[in-house]
Amino acid sequence: MLKTAKVTVHPDYKIAKVEKRLFGAFLEPIGNWVYGGIYNPKHPSADEMGFRQDILEAVREFGMPAVRLPGGNWISGWEWKNSIGPLENRKVQLDLAWFQIEPNIVGLDEYLEWTKRANTEPMFTINLGTDDLKSAAHLVEYCRHEGGTYWSELRKKYGHPEPYPIKIWYLGNEMDGHWQIGSWEKNPVGFGILTHEVSKVIKWIDCKAETVLSGVSDYSKHFPEWLMEALEQCYESVDYVSVHYYHSAPEGDIASYLNVSSVIEERLRAIFAICDYLQAKIGTPKKMYISFDEYGVMFGRQGEVTYGRRGWKDASKVFMQFRPREENVFIKHEPDKFVRRRRTSYQMLEALGVASILLTFIRNADRIKIGCMTGGLGGAIAFDGEHVWKNASYYPYYQMNRLAAEGMSILPVVDGPTFNTQQYALNDFNQCHSYEDVQAIEAAAVHHEEKGEVDVFIINRSVEDDIEVSLDVRGFEGYELVEHVEMYTDDITKGNSFESPEVIVPTLNTKTRMEDGKVIALTRKLSWNVIRLSKKSG
Template identity: 45%
Template sequence: MAQNAKVTVHPAYKVGEISERLFSAFLEPIGTMVNGTMFNPKHPTADEQGFRRDFIDALKKTKVPAVRLPGGNFVSAWQWKDSIGPRDQRKVHLDPAWHQYILNDVGHDEYLQWAEKVGTEPLYTVNMGTGTIQDAMDLVEYTNQAGGTYWSDLRKKNGHEDPYDVKMWYLGNEMDGPWQLGSWDKNPEGYGHKVLETSKAIKWIDETIETGVCGSSAPFMEGFPAWDEAVLDKCYDVVDYVSVHHYHTAAPGDTKALLGGSLYYEDFINTEIAMIDYVASKHRSPKQVMLSFDEYGAMQRPLQELHPGYGRYNMARNHYRFDPERRYILHDPDNMPERQFPGGDMINALSMASIQLALLRHADRVKIGCMTGGLPALAASNHDHVWRAASHYVFMQLMKYAKGVALDAKVESETYDMPGYAIEDTSQYTGKEGVNYIDAASAWDEENNRLAVFVINRNEESDYPLTVDLKGFEGYKPTGAYKLHTNDLELKNTYENDELLMPEEEKDYTFENGEFKLYVKPLSWNVYVFEKE
């Protein structure tokens, strides 16, 4: 039996307001996400635009607040003007970022109209690789201007009378990445100046919008965080967010490193916040730029061969290779390969939830969070069906209960050490000492007198006797306790049974003198809700 663990929450431990956009998703036309899942004109549920209504209906029920679209690396050479109007007149292009054909069956209007059908806010990414300032201006005018101009009237002609009123615009994607078309890896000041002029121009077209500038694509980037600083120093006064991405990786079976990966996210966030505030001080600016963590994920991947002396900072060299045998892929939405990930639902749900808790703990500055696998997490799918994986239930509980303000949940528990490791040359992790087995975050909806505490047990073997100290919340009592746990880590929900893994009510607890006590299962997700009468 493990030693007692304790989580203390108090109304004085406020971190910051929780944005509705914090639990959002990301969409890009690679793999089956667009071609096959979102769009398949041959699917039995396809609507008049070719969208799968089963997928739309499933997402609509979740009320996912926002989706970043249409990419991703895809947008670095995408010509949006060739994706509008009658489909049979649209231009087909090559997508060098992903070595695929872009048929533009799903174009600018379709992405935004799909978002309308789902009932989610589109967060739009602009081509700042091969795209120009004028392209971005025309795009915003086409999208948001009511009428009376060439581009806005063309939108009406193309079938959408009202403006889409898109509020959030990302100016590029991973612009420090040599894998991008038009990368600014070697010239951050140039990119920062382009963002300055682009953001200024599109805000003069629609002064209600917000814009985001790209920060580092990962904490492993050679220029991090100096690249970010150089960019932001050029455009601080005209942007609202810094956009960052990270994908945490651990070796198969190394669950401690996988679930401890949220600490690297926090390191990344803390560094970016310090960089932003340093630039603000240089500009003598009272403005506070926020963070958008709009691509993130966690995965298990075998350790790769390392090349001593080749170094960890060789992303550019790795992406300046040319394979004469490589061919462009033409995707058929009705004949897409199924993607099968190893292992069951539980570890994947926990690894993603651990990152979401890290974002929640920084809700004062992280205002947008778009899980890369957020749409399949909410609505898993294959060629024929849609169902709820275990991640669906976790995501839904966060959207439901993480309201109001984030609180700093003080954790006391047994700890473990994570030795440093390298997945490959560019993904190298320093070790971490004293990692709590209990991972926690909290949200207080003061207006509705509701407190939620979220707990992950990272321990693979032991139940934990856990105390949640609520003495500062006088009059609050438990109104709901839920746990998600399985002894079979290979278990997966399916279309035939998507309730194999779902939270169940926890009834075996005590509550006395402001202390909520119970045992938490190993490798489990737990939610405790308290309300004031």
């Protein structure tokens, strides 16, 4: 018997405007993301600076609103002053985050020039692991001051007469984590004070700047206490709290994999509560917003589990297991040698996983104002040493970027089949309790009132069942069905590649109909769906 679900959307169920930055990406020089990826002077499409124009064209075609760069764990050991000026004078250094040789061929000016050519907003990360307040002040002066000072004139000398259009500054990266170079894990109050001072100086240099506290990445040992103590010191000077989360589920456990939004929303509730408690404690009308600037979803293998608080003991141990080292070997990535393997398997699940995270952001648009997909460059917009193509993840990412940005998020009410998940512990760092009665249909909706458009995004997370959705849109009087776009595959083990770019692509579902203010749509198991409505003319 065909299973059914009801989804209700109404123009009065307003959440907040969906910001463009919600659909940004993240760029860090890991492997061939930079050297051999965006930069390869020997590539046939390379421009005069060595940037691959095929990748630049793909980023522009996507309409990437913003990119957080240049890192990542890498940033906490990088000295920006080593990366400016003539190439022959730049210092080659060790990257202790990823055990690489950093040549500084692509340096500060090159990263920012790349964002200009990609037509995307740069959101810059400052090293607060091994660098200090003075270095941060010099960096902002170099990038943002008009001229007449040592650092601003040095920028001009190096061929960049105008200040860079940086509005967002990330103050450190994952500074609560054991694995971070120069970690502040054991001193949240100290890091909060440092963040306050750096934010203050940045805004003295550029009164329109926005700043982000490096807030939550380690949920294993000291969440939420670390955030509480750090944010209290800088609440009045920063504008956002940075949140990172990588969801790892047991191999083959699709239910736990696609339950990523439940896990994220549970953690977001705690983060919102901390922010609101501190707002009340300080007695300020200022609302704290979230920058969810690293995220992903994956399958993980069963590893060793030790026991301590909440079942965890030492997450740094797990991090080192991520790349075991028996010798002091540091990799040098040559720009014309691409070593990263292509991934063609389980792209549909990855697409649904990251889409679920983006739906979570849309449903929490009143608090989450920035999002940066970790695999946005290199995953969704896929590339190797020669080619660029679109992985399955590209399509929901692109559709939400094009259709949801700057619209009003509308809260959907879903009632239909549910599923349960099992508790698991893959290692000391990746663990999750069980969940019951999770809605198999997940949805988000956006209303562009001035355009007369409504877009409803739906994931059928059921592993076994197609579900007929009755979408109640009677509140949108005078609207009609435009189209139902779906993405589905009978074989979830397959995916797109340069040679076979259309294994998984969106198609029109012409059987979907609208009657009496309800859209009746069959959503197939493990599918992505976009239902579009528009107001009748006249």
